[in-house]
Amino acid sequence: GAVVSQHPSRVICKSGTSVKIECRSLDFQATTMFWYRQFPKQSLMLMATSNEGSKATYEQGVEKDKFLINHASLTLSTLTVTSAHPEDSSFYICSARGRSSGELFFGEGSRLTVL
Amino acid sequence: GENVEQHPSTLSVQEGDSAVIKCTYSDSASNYFPWYKQELGKRPQLIIDIRSNVGEKKDQRIAVTLNKTAKHFSLHITETQPEDSAVYFCAASKGRKTSYDKVIFGPGTSLSVIP
Numbered sequence: 001g002a003v004v005s006q007h008p009s010r011v012i013c014k015s016g017t018s019v020k021i022e023c024r025s026l027d028f029q030a031t032t033m034f035w036y037r038q039f040p041k042q043s044l045m046l047m048a049t050s051n052e053g054s055k056a057t058y059e060q061g062v063e064k065d066k067f068l069i070n071h072a073s074l075t076l077s078t079l080t081v082t083s084a085h086p087e088d089s090s091f092y093i094c095s096a097r098g099r100s101s102g103e104l105f106f107g108e109g110s111r112l113t114v115l
Numbered sequence: 116g117e118n119v120e121q122h123p124s125t126l127s128v129q130e131g132d133s134a135v136i137k138c139t140y141s142d143s144a145s146n147y148f149p150w151y152k153q154e155l156g157k158r159p160q161l162i163i164d165i166r167s168n169v170g171e172k173k174d175q176r177i178a179v180t181l182n183k184t185a186k187h188f189s190l191h192i193t194e195t196q197p198e199d200s201a202v203y204f205c206a207a208s209k210g211r212k213t214s215y216d217k218v219i220f221g222p223g224t225s226l227s228v229i230p
Contacts, residue, residue: 034217034218041202042222042223043204043221044220045220046217046218049217060116093159095218097216102147102208102216104149104151104206106159106160107158108157
């Protein structure tokens with residue numbers, strides 16, 4: 001199956017700083033990637049759909065100025081959490097759908113802790 | 116938008132018994148229904164999926180059924196083993212194998228298989 005890689009896997013930052021998370025499709029071109037957020041023992045909540053070469057589409061209730069998404073190439077999407085606060089601490093996970101199967105392939109996830 | 120509900124939220128079974136997880140969806144246009152297994156601290160992995168033109172699909176100990184009229188779909192695991200213990204998510208998506216259609220997840224079921 002397709003491989004999606006996410007980096008960093010863990011990040012700790014101070015309140016007020018910005019953190020960038022990268023998501024790469026290693027062996028296929030992903031025109032669309034999805035960013036999810038997962039709280040402990042909860043489901044995957046879709047934050048936004050990242051489209052290569054155009055603006056991301058955000059789900060209702062997700063602040064686009066807070067969570068900046070850039071999809072600069074067919075293999076890379078980035079999520080930047082700006083001016084992070086403790087309530088932004090969470091597990092962020094990216095994914096991309098395979099072109100032929102429609103299966104969703106996930107990155108390893110990034111655990112963000114804001115102090 | 117699509118809303119996916121899932122029951123039960125937790126499920127404990129004895130090793131060797133069967134486990135059944137049920138989901139409902141709200142958008143009648145949804146036509147792709149995957150099931151993901153997520154072990155603690157790991158990324159979700161697809162275990163089986165079903166499309167709306169099929170009523171049932173089986174893969175060894177795992178089977179999924181779909182009732183489009185009632186907008187219900189279920190996961191059946193037979194002869195459960197301790198390694199089946201994980202959180203299971205059902206999901207729904209619309210579109211036919213397209214890479215850009217978002218996948219909406221249910222709240223998850225934590226399955227524990229007791230040896």
